[in-house]
Amino acid sequence: MQKNHITIALADDDEDDRLFFEDAFEELKINTVVTTHCDGEELMNFLHHPETILPNILFLDLNMPKKNGFECLLEIKKVEKFNDIAIAIYSTSSSEEDVENTFVQGANIYIKKPSDFDTLKKILREVVTLNWQYHTSRLNKDNFLLRM
């Protein structure tokens, strides 16, 4: 984390949420590069593009037009080159069913969208640092589950 930056991608159809997200990372003072996408289809095109630098962490909103977050998750988990991406569900839903289903399908992190900006910053900081530990400390990624 000293020199290299962490790449982050977010797919969310809500423009305000995308802005909040980008602002939060800007204020965190962690060296990140953030890209945002407004629906699942655009996200998948981005990920599949040969010149894309794949994100270290991908944040997926569940309810999106064209292709929803759950469909994206299933698709991503089938592609081998996406194996190293940590997937964070980023949703207004906190239904136990959504949490459990997405975890079972391979999501690593489940975040219920917070209502205020400071909490969002705190959550994102925690997610990025914990993910970094998995990345750098030889921890077993298959066991990486985090709910916030």
Next chain:
Amino acid sequence: MKAYLKFDYTILTKKIVEEKLAALNLKFSVIGFGEIELQDTISNEKLELITTALSEYGIEIIENQKSILIQKIKDTITEMVNSEEPLSVKSSVYLTEKLNHSYGYLSNLFSEVTYTSIENFIMIQKIELAKNLILNNQLTLTEIAYQLNYSSVAHLSTQFKKITGITPSAFQRIIAKRRVQSLKN
């Protein structure tokens, strides 16, 4: 007239490194090609001086001293957490003794580079080990709590939830379902 020179790069580099380090009054020994051992722990300023002195000749310190120490801290913690013998001293004392640096120095350096504290890292490692033990299915939660030095199952569960956001049993259930799922595919 032209003269043709033949170089021995090993001797050359060794000489340069020796001269430069001697000029900085450092005690050191050359372990082998590309590896030297400094006899004292050195300050950041001193390290900068060495880096500058050697960079003139295109010689770089490959990994900086900090990253090496961070790695040592992590390795020591992993070893400490995974050891089956319970610790007889506080973890801060243990790290200080093993790594020969003050705990304040270690802890500041660690936070600065990894964005997490040593305490938090130890907690993460313990919970990782708990996860592995849970998935092995050989020990009960009570036994796992005991092995990891938690005072009770409740204490382990609370810390597990604090780090992961889920309970140990939810973790166990999710991973089991995942395994069934991947068998289906």
